[in-house]
Amino acid sequence: MTPSVPGLREQKKQRTSDQLRLVALELFAAHGFGAVTVDDIVVAAEVSKTTFYRYFDSKEDVLIGTATEKLELMRSALLSRPPTEPALDAVRNAFLSVAERYEDERDRNMTVGRIMRTTPALAARNLEHQAAWEELLRDFFAARDGASTPGLRHCVLAATVVASLRTAMDYWVTEDAATDLPTVVDAALRVTVHDLGETG
């Protein structure tokens, strides 16, 4: 399927995609998301609008499009956890392995985070991915319980855990990654799993 040595064609595609992402990020950071049009981006990247939309589904996608890859990473990470591991531990460990990728792109994530905090529309679009994560975890929790279809309990578990992980990410970004991501994630999950039970 994928050749070991990617041909010239593939290289060009990769360059175009990278260039669009890079240019868009610079423009967004400089002038704000709303003040930059897709036309601005394609002119700066020297491609046509058609090409832009061949690579990205939307203007938002050029910024937060990597989220889909992260989800797939999470899916396979979950599948590779031992079936005997408690469900919550499996989610925690799977997420931490995925989170390494976030730290790899630390600088980019900081910039994206800064842009996102100043653009409500973007934050909303980002929440879209949350639904996909919840679905993934919902099915995972249900499967671990041997249930064919997720019940209220699985839905609530999925929703709360995703909320907890998202909060950890947000916190990590707003703190300029001063703390290790795993530490923040652990702290967040600890609140969810322990403090919550005691408080109520």
Added chain:
Amino acid sequence: MTPSVPGLREQKKQRTSDQLRLVALELFAAHGFGAVTVDDIVVAAEVSKTTFYRYFDSKEDVLIGTATEKLELMRSALLSRPPTEPALDAVRNAFLSVAERYEDERDRNMTVGRIMRTTPALAARNLEHQAAWEELLRDFFAARDGASTPGLRHCVLAATVVASLRTAMDYWVTEDAATDLPTVVDAALRVTVHDLGETG
């Protein structure tokens, strides 16, 4: 400020707004959200597009615009809880009082829920409100802890509780409100507060 007897002008405004909401809901239910344009709505409601956008910020807003009112309801409900009440109980009770309004609009909520489940873009827009809810609860939890600024713990609590409440609402809607909303809410919060602590 607001006259006890709303003048003719106010009555007309109310009628126009109601008419737009009603007509839009019918069209969305009949043909799907994506297949209905704002032009379709304003033609059916016999107003101009200009007028539509004077009443609603966006096409989505005509469907889920009442969410903002619910947030304010929640805010005042929270404020009127006794300060000695445990934070989580206060949130639960405040939400249940707000939830009565949801049951009042039972039929409408069912229809909106059905449309929303088949329209990803709408679900996303709905999640926008979640951020506002989280902010509200974040500040509330922080205030109850005597903290001037919310910490990670307050953020996680807010996020998980909101996620839990939202899941309860979703579940309630997908079950065609077969169960009492308070029952579902209680069950969801019980998962969050108890089961989660035991599982981990």
Added chain:
DNA sequence: TCCCAAGTGACACTGAGTACCGCTTTCCCG
């Protein structure tokens, strides 16, 4: 060398949302 398929750009289009402006209606005050 030639051919096919993939990728691209130009163009035209729909639909959301905004800005402006002139007209009608309501309201209020004398």
Added chain:
DNA sequence: CGGGAAAGCGGTACTCAGTGTCACTTGGGA
């Protein structure tokens, strides 16, 4: 009553996101 300020409305023209089409170039394989 009557007349003027102000609120509300409709029409038009606009920007920008996103889609579809088609003719062209360019890479890769035979």
